[in-house]
Amino acid sequence: MRRLPSFFALRAFEAAARLGGFTQAGEELHLTPSAISHQVRALETWFGRALFTRGVRKVTLTVDGQRLLDQLSPAFDQIEDACAELRPLQSRSELAVHCSPSFAAKWLGPRLPQFMAAHPSIVIRMSSSAEPADLAKSTDIDVDIAYGLPPPHANVMVEPLGLESTVPMCSPRLLEGRDSMTPADVLRFTLIDSKVNPVQWTDWCKLNGLKLPAGARPSFDRGSMVIAAAVDGMGIALETTRFAQRDLERGDLVILDGPSFHRIERVTHFICYRKSAIDNERLIAFRDWMKAQLLPAT
Incomplete structure (x- = not known):
């Protein structure tokens, strides 16, 4: 016969320890924070030692709690994988x-x-x-x-x-009357920020030996919106050519490039x-x- 505490108490502890709180664990397991706390208390009673140090608004793992989490999380991963392999697919296709x-x-x-x-x-x-x-x-x-x-x-x-090139790009209408561009010329235009892009204008300026001008800039939280704004002539976007490929092929956008420009390439x-x-x-x-x-x- 296995000598184990309640599975529900173990699950509540693992969720709270992994997510960093009783509230977060309750959201994942669809239980109230007090129910999670009750399960954890029962587990601590079973072990005869504290697993969390309780503060005013947060809890932190004790040394014993961390040791239990290190062993318990891989075990839950294995249980989850075993169940997933046997679970019928919604559709074979x-x-x-x-x-x-x-x-x-x-x-x-x-x-x-x-x-x-x-x-x-x-x-x-x-x-x-x-x-x-x-x-x-x-x-x-x-x-x-x-x-x-x-x-x-x-x-x-x-x-x-694969690697993606992140480059400045804009509508060709924005460049009418200009025969060539340098990296410094880019900063004379409105720069459009892409908030979720891991590559920012500060990175591009540093690579090209420039200082980013201070001041507010228009920003979007989607790369697709940044590209659309550039197509509409709002300013210059710093985005991946992977996202902009179709707009570049149609001629709606052009890349600001040349011998003096340095591209950022990242996965x-x-x-x-x-x-x-x-x-x-x-x-x-x-x-x-x-x-x-x-x-x-x-």
Whole structure:
């Protein structure tokens, strides 16, 4: 017979310790903070020692609590993976893909018809949000295309999706009457901020030996909105050529470039999926198709 405390108490403790509070744990487990506190108290009674140090508005793990969390979280991960493997899929043909709204609108969405034509038996179920999906919890999502490197997880594969060039770009109407541009000339225009982009104007100015002028700038919290503002002639955007590829090809935007310009190149997107699904044929087909589509940015 196993000598174990209540599973519900262990689950409440693990959630509170991982998320940093009883309120957050209650939101995840759909319980009140007092119910989480009661479960944790029962667990502390079972062990005969404190697992949290309780403050006025927050709790912190004791040494014993941290030791328990270090052992308990991997065990819950294994339980979750074992259950996910046996859980029936909603549809054998579906592949649930999650990504940021801008990636969906500017890159993935316009190309999905090509994937569907090449793989007619696979039905893509798309969702998007500003926050990356947590594949350790979101069992209804098969693939997450993360914007920025996600936190490491023992049971999640994370693969980079190649370097992206982030460059200043604007409507060609903004440059009428100018034969050439230097990096210093860029700063004479209205600069558009992209709040969620890991590359900012300060980074570009530093790389190009310039000082960013002080003052407020128009800003947007979506890369797609930044690009749309640049197309409309609001000013100069600093965005990835991956997001702007179609606008550049149509001539709605031009890149401000030349011998004196230095580009910023970074890996900013990653494809994430569970290690337990590494042999999933639908997932492999989608991953390989994406990598084939992602040619080096120009």
